[in-house]
Amino acid sequence: MSDDRPAPVLRAEGLVKTHHGEGAPAHAVRGVDLCVRQGEFVAITGPSGAGKSTLLHLLGGLQRPDAGHIWLDGESTDTYGEARWAVERRKRIGIVFQFFNLVSNLSVADNVELPALLAGTPPKQARAERAALLAELGLTGKERSMPGELSGGEQQRVALARALVNHPPLLLADEPAGSLDSKGTREVMRLLSRFHQRGQTIVLVTHDARLASAADRVISFFDGRIADDAELDGGTTAPRRAGISGVLELKD
Numbered sequence: 001m002s003d004d005r006p007a008p009v010l011r012a013e014g015l016v017k018t019h020h021g022e023g024a025p026a027h028a029v030r031g032v033d034l035c036v037r038q039g040e041f042v043a044i045t046g047p048s049g050a051g052k053s054t055l056l057h058l059l060g061g062l063q064r065p066d067a068g069h070i071w072l073d074g075e076s077t078d079t080y081g082e083a084r085w086a087v088e089r090r091k092r093i094g095i096v097f098q099f100f101n102l103v104s105n106l107s108v109a110d111n112v113e114l115p116a117l118l119a120g121t122p123p124k125q126a127r128a129e130r131a132a133l134l135a136e137l138g139l140t141g142k143e144r145s146m147p148g149e150l151s152g153g154e155q156q157r158v159a160l161a162r163a164l165v166n167h168p169p170l171l172l173a174d175e176p177a178g179s180l181d182s183k184g185t186r187e188v189m190r191l192l193s194r195f196h197q198r199g200q201t202i203v204l205v206t207h208d209a210r211l212a213s214a215a216d217r218v219i220s221f222f223d224g225r226i227a228d229d230a231e232l233d234g235g236t237t238a239p240r241r242a243g244i245s246g247v248l249e250l251k252d
């Protein structure tokens with residue numbers, strides 16, 4: 001039987017991760033199977049402590065699973081070490097975080113150009129890519145600013161430019177509006193939607209059900225497991241499949 005769906009950009013099977021900290025072990029991810037296809041905008045939502053960030057970190061190779069497997073564009077990552085993950089992230093996975101994680105002593109322009117230069121892009125092309133993205137994100141004129149001189153919303157837009165400068169097939173976003181005010185939140189969500197409309201595959205982690213409604217598929221994560229996985233109908237919050245709303249309404 002032929003499968004005319006877009007190809008999987010990311011696939012995971014049997015992911016398990018337990019954190020061993022000070023107290024009792026935290027079973028953050030307890031067996032997750034997931035397939036994200038080209039062009040999808042997937043939100044992973046759920047209450048605080050459900051394991052959403054841990055799952056995103058596993059998917060981006062920032063943490064290693066205790067068990068399970070991840071494929072990027074159909075290629076197994078089983079043999080990847082830290083260095084290989086870093087290379088693959090640069091090419092294939094852009095990541096934005098709640099607290100931006102910009103390099104504080106580099107200018108806006110240098111923050112955005114750095115991943116392009118590290119990926120071997122010629123300096124002239126890196127500058128052009130940076131200029132185009134900053135213009136797109138409304139940051140023209142801020143090139144020489146330092147991150148600390150920008151508002152939170154502006155810093156997150158710089159982080160978005162940095163994440164996208166190498167045109168990665170996959171964008172991972174971990175609570176990208178978590179430290180922004182409502183204006184910054186609306187702006188980040190508008191930009192994510194715009195990039196998605198142009199074909200960017202996005203996986204967004206958020207505990208905020210309103211933000212999740214910008215996606216076209218919402219995965220409800222609860223206690224380390226996928227509790228529900230629903231396509232949204234035309235960008236509204238109405239799930240095609242019953243069962244999602246109870247989990248979405250859980251408060252932190």
Ligand SMILES: Nc1ncnc2c1ncn2[C@@H]1O[C@H](COP(=O)(O)OP(=O)(O)OP(=O)(O)O)[C@@H](O)[C@H]1O
Nearest residue numbers: 019020021026028047048049050051052053054207
């Ligand atoms: N590095 C760590 N060391 C020890 N425990 C951790 C670590 N990271 C996460 N945990 C624990 O794992 C569980 C899941 O955490 P995680 O941050 O993945 O959840 P989350 O759903 O993203 O929560 P939030 O929405 O509050 O960010 C929690 O019990 C948390 O305390």
